[in-house]
Amino acid sequence: MPPTVPTTPTTRLTPLTSGRAAPSPAVATALPLAFEQVTRSYGGRTVLGGIDLEVAAGEIVTILGPSGGGKSTLLRILGGLDRPSGGRVSIAGSPVAPYDPRCAIGFQEPRLLPWRTLAQNVALGLPRGLAKTDAAQRVSHLLELVGLTHAAEQRPREVSGGMAQRASLARALARNPGVLLLDEPFGALDALTRLKMQDLLLDVHANAPTTVLLVTHDVDEALQLGDRVVLLGSRGDSRSDSREGSRDESDEGQDGTVVARVVAVPGERPRDRGDARLAHLRAELLAGLGIDTHRNPPQRNPPQ
Numbered sequence: 001m002p003p004t005v006p007t008t009p010t011t012r013l014t015p016l017t018s019g020r021a022a023p024s025p026a027v028a029t030a031l032p033l034a035f036e037q038v039t040r041s042y043g044g045r046t047v048l049g050g051i052d053l054e055v056a057a058g059e060i061v062t063i064l065g066p067s068g069g070g071k072s073t074l075l076r077i078l079g080g081l082d083r084p085s086g087g088r089v090s091i092a093g094s095p096v097a098p099y100d101p102r103c104a105i106g107f108q109e110p111r112l113l114p115w116r117t118l119a120q121n122v123a124l125g126l127p128r129g130l131a132k133t134d135a136a137q138r139v140s141h142l143l144e145l146v147g148l149t150h151a152a153e154q155r156p157r158e159v160s161g162g163m164a165q166r167a168s169l170a171r172a173l174a175r176n177p178g179v180l181l182l183d184e185p186f187g188a189l190d191a192l193t194r195l196k197m198q199d200l201l202l203d204v205h206a207n208a209p210t211t212v213l214l215v216t217h218d219v220d221e222a223l224q225l226g227d228r229v230v231l232l233g234s235r236g237d238s239r240s241d242s243r244e245g246s247r248d249e250s251d252e253g254q255d256g257t258v259v260a261r262v263v264a265v266p267g268e269r270p271r272d273r274g275d276a277r278l279a280h281l282r283a284e285l286l287a288g289l290g291i292d293t294h295r296n297p298p299q300r301n302p303p304q
């Protein structure tokens with residue numbers, strides 16, 4: 001059974017712009033999803049070695065793992081942009097279709113069309129056949145949601161990286177996805193903008209219910225945003241609960257990655273970034289990624 005997800009209080013939404021929020025047309029329904037023994041090989045090389053994961057409707061699951069470990073592949077398979085070599089992937093109990101319309105994907109780069117305004121770029125994400133007035137209302141609602149009402153008529157080259165990424169998020173939300181897939185969405189942003197975008201994503205999630213699968217290399221981000229954090233690793237990591245010393249380097253990557261660890265993150269969002277429980281989990285997850293946080297710093301002036 002998928003885990004129970006705490007309901008996000010919608011009263012938490014802080015409007016990013018002044019004035020009254022536009023009504024949200026056609027509110028999305030967050031959808032549950034499941035990977036069952038999903039494998040993916042390319043030319044005889046196994047990348048995903050049997051992924052089992054259930055995500056409840058409305059949950060935010062963050063994914064960590066080694067570079068080249070198949071995180072993007074996992075998202076692409078769920079979005080119907082790639083096919084698994086084996087196993088089953090389903091959304092709300094039915095198999096994923098090619099370019100599954102129930103999913104929307106956001107990437108590290110905003111991928112906006114430079115000759116179109118931000119409003120026009122957001123409109124590109126709308127489902128087909130929407131009446132003109134409904135479309136305009138939805139675009140304006142989404143721009144307000146991500147704090148870009150004032151920049152609606154600007155073009156991508158005229159706005160900051162953070163603003164472009166916010167427009168990209170609005171475009172992904174335009175089709176009311178039941179599942180939102182985000183592949184290192186804030187990876188190219190500076191540290192401060194990144195923190196603001198994390199808060200924005202939580203506001204958006206509270207206001208536009210959707211299930212979120214977010215890949216990141218940032219352990220703090222994973223803990224700040226996720227109801228659960230999924231750590232991908234080699235089969236050896238999973239057998240021994242990802243403790244140090246468990247890894248047989250000769251096996252690394254041979255069988256593809258699996259879910260090595262799933263961590264339920266304590267505390268309601270927004271979380272206190274200084275929470276001691278998070279610091280503990282951070283060290284555990286870093287160890288799972290092969291980073292030793294207990295290494296002594298080099299001594300500059302060793303005792304005589």
Ligand SMILES: Nc1ncnc2c1ncn2[C@@H]1O[C@H](COP(=O)(O)OP(=O)(O)OP(=O)(O)O)[C@@H](O)[C@H]1O
Nearest residue numbers: 042043047065066067068069070071072073074217
């Ligand atoms: N279409 C493809 N054809 C051949 N190999 C592929 C294809 N797509 C992905 N791969 C390989 O699968 C492996 C996993 O790629 P993927 O992009 O999913 O990793 P990742 O975990 O997202 O890495 P990173 O953290 O660097 O983004 C890589 O070795 C990649 O070269």
Ligand SMILES: [Mg+2]
Nearest residue numbers: 071072073183
């Ligand atoms: Mg990737």
